Amino acid sequence: MSRVAKRPIALPKGVELNIQSENVSVKGPKGTLSIDKPAGIDVKIEDGQALLSAANDELVPLTGTLRAIIANMVHGVSEGFERKLELVGVGYRASMQGQDLNLSLGFSHPILFKAPEGITIATPTQTEIVVQGADKQRVGEVAAKIRGFRPPEPYKGKGVKYAGENIIRKEAKKA
Structure with missing residues (x-):
């Protein structure tokens, strides 16, 4: 067995x-x-x-x-599960508007994300997002969906990343 x-x-x-x-x-x-x-x-x-x-x-x-x-x-x-996300980039901010997460990620418009049932989202600072819940799979799905709005890019590392995630950087082209 x-x-x-x-x-x-x-x-x-x-x-x-x-x-x-x-x-x-x-x-x-x-x-x-x-x-x-x-x-x-x-x-x-x-x-x-x-x-x-x-x-x-x-x-x-x-x-x-x-x-x-x-x-x-x-x-x-x-005990519950939690995933922490960090926003890296000039002007990248996150805030809560009631139950909705308001994200400013460098687009021409803000992104409003509604937290699904059983998941709580908190923003301790403007550049941190904490996703909490009892179901490990749903917490991971919500965190991945938020990260998917602006995944970290390899040249400057800007975007939404998991706390502690190591972004492998690329070297820029040289003329």
């Missing part, structure tokens, strides 16, 4: 794991998340830990994937 699938998932206090025949849902202080469970994979709760097992060898890789997804769901509803 997969080494990932063998590891138990610790359930912190305040997190509830509900297992139905075709669905697994996790409820915690930050919200509720659920996923469809493939047939042939069993999820059991023993001693405050969730254990997964596959019915046959063909389902072992899928069991490891499901275990990782459920572990991310447990972490998300208990």
